[in-house]
Amino acid sequence: MMRFDNFTILQGDCMKRIAELPDCSVQTIFADPPYFLSNGGISCQSGKQVCVDKGDWDKGGTPEYIYDFNRQWLSLCRSKLKDDGTIWISGTHHNIHVVMRCLQELGYKVLNTITWQKTDPPPNLSCRYFNFSTELIIWARKDAKKPHLFNYETMKQLNGGSQMTDVWRIPAVSRWEKTCGKHPTQKTLRLLYRIILASTNAGDTILDPFSGSGTTGIAANLLGRNYIGIEQDPSFVQLSMRRREEINDPDTFAKLLAKMRENAQEETVLVNHARQTDLPLVLQTGICYLRAGDSKGSLLVKPGFERMGYVLIHTNGENPHLFKVAKKGFQIWTAEQLQQMGFSAEHAPYYAVVRFDPKKEIAYETMPSLVKRSQTTVAEIRPFSDFVELK
Numbered sequence: 001m002m003r004f005d006n007f008t009i010l011q012g013d014c015m016k017r018i019a020e021l022p023d024c025s026v027q028t029i030f031a032d033p034p035y036f037l038s039n040g041g042i043s044c045q046s047g048k049q050v051c052v053d054k055g056d057w058d059k060g061g062t063p064e065y066i067y068d069f070n071r072q073w074l075s076l077c078r079s080k081l082k083d084d085g086t087i088w089i090s091g092t093h094h095n096i097h098v099v100m101r102c103l104q105e106l107g108y109k110v111l112n113t114i115t116w117q118k119t120d121p122p123p124n125l126s127c128r129y130f131n132f133s134t135e136l137i138i139w140a141r142k143d144a145k146k147p148h149l150f151n152y153e154t155m156k157q158l159n160g161g162s163q164m165t166d167v168w169r170i171p172a173v174s175r176w177e178k179t180c181g182k183h184p185t186q187k188t189l190r191l192l193y194r195i196i197l198a199s200t201n202a203g204d205t206i207l208d209p210f211s212g213s214g215t216t217g218i219a220a221n222l223l224g225r226n227y228i229g230i231e232q233d234p235s236f237v238q239l240s241m242r243r244r245e246e247i248n249d250p251d252t253f254a255k256l257l258a259k260m261r262e263n264a265q266e267e268t269v270l271v272n273h274a275r276q277t278d279l280p281l282v283l284q285t286g287i288c289y290l291r292a293g294d295s296k297g298s299l300l301v302k303p304g305f306e307r308m309g310y311v312l313i314h315t316n317g318e319n320p321h322l323f324k325v326a327k328k329g330f331q332i333w334t335a336e337q338l339q340q341m342g343f344s345a346e347h348a349p350y351y352a353v354v355r356f357d358p359k360k361e362i363a364y365e366t367m368p369s370l371v372k373r374s375q376t377t378v379a380e381i382r383p384f385s386d387f388v389e390l391k
Contacts, residue, residue: 002237006226007217007244011237014209017230018076026080026228027149027204029087030195030216032187033073035094036066066095071102073209078106080207081142084149086111086199090137090187100138109144113137116191118172137195154197157384159265160307168194169264176259180242183213189260192219200225214240218247222257261385267309269322269387270354271370271380274313278344282313283321286358289338290379291348304381311356312387317370322363322387323356330354 002009010017061069077087087108089099103110114137121133141148155164173188192215200206202224208216211229213236220227221244231237247253272290274282282288288311308328314320330352338345338353345351364387 009229014230026207028199029207031089086141096136108140110140112139115167117169160267181239186213193260267384268304268307269310271312286356288354289351292350292352326355
């Protein structure tokens, strides 16, 4: 057994190790079992033709063997889930239909089948099939009659305020996730980030019976969850521990957390400094204004601006107020227009004006620093989850 305080890897056969765990002890299970597709096929990696064989553990067996294998580990896992717990299983057509059959036979209730659409799939070199750009992830709860934990509002926040669908556009594993070594079937932190937020709360325990490179555990620890992984290959156990040791460094922890949270659908917050003399009028009128142009303190339109749904008003990094914008987008006003209303607009001829409802201030749960290298944040776009913690 290898472990940190909240990160445990049990080395050995998954069937034996799952059986050793206490019943009803984990909130969520994420499983990336063998797909049974390592049979001499080809794929493309970094522009080169490579063999898809991952290892002996992924080589296809008879249909009877694949069915018995999946039914056995899924049966063992069910007893380890809490009554409101859920399980997520990833796969392709090579194994996912057998997994679905086993889940239904064992008494699980299937909730969704998520389609993970990779935004950067490799080309299909054989040119005899449509390009393989997706994987399927079945989400099921332990019991058909007992309600499950689902952080619905959190998923809405991640999806710009709208209900999240069962199609997730998330990139595949990036280079920054492989600094400690590579695993042939590594999953991306961004995918596990969403799964963990959807079905657990801070302090919960997550089990991964096919731990691999430990991605589930890294995501769990970055989000304040506990992790138990099972892995038979000692080299992958060591890889997992290197990855876990890496996030003991606060800078690396913050970097990976920020990368993991990158999300093309999440609403963003316009952070803006207001002069102390202007602040009462800003809060009264619901007018947030910034210089329009390239001068110091101007708003530079960067990715995420089109998803701006909130404004944060502060003065010199203090006394922050968070509001929902009244209408997406902005208007261009002249300095004279703002001066006529009583604002101190005197450093530029034109200003970008964003309107918000001053009667609907939002209570925030966390507040990132509004000062960087002794300089106050004047105009910046940040993700909404920086301010309302996704638990």
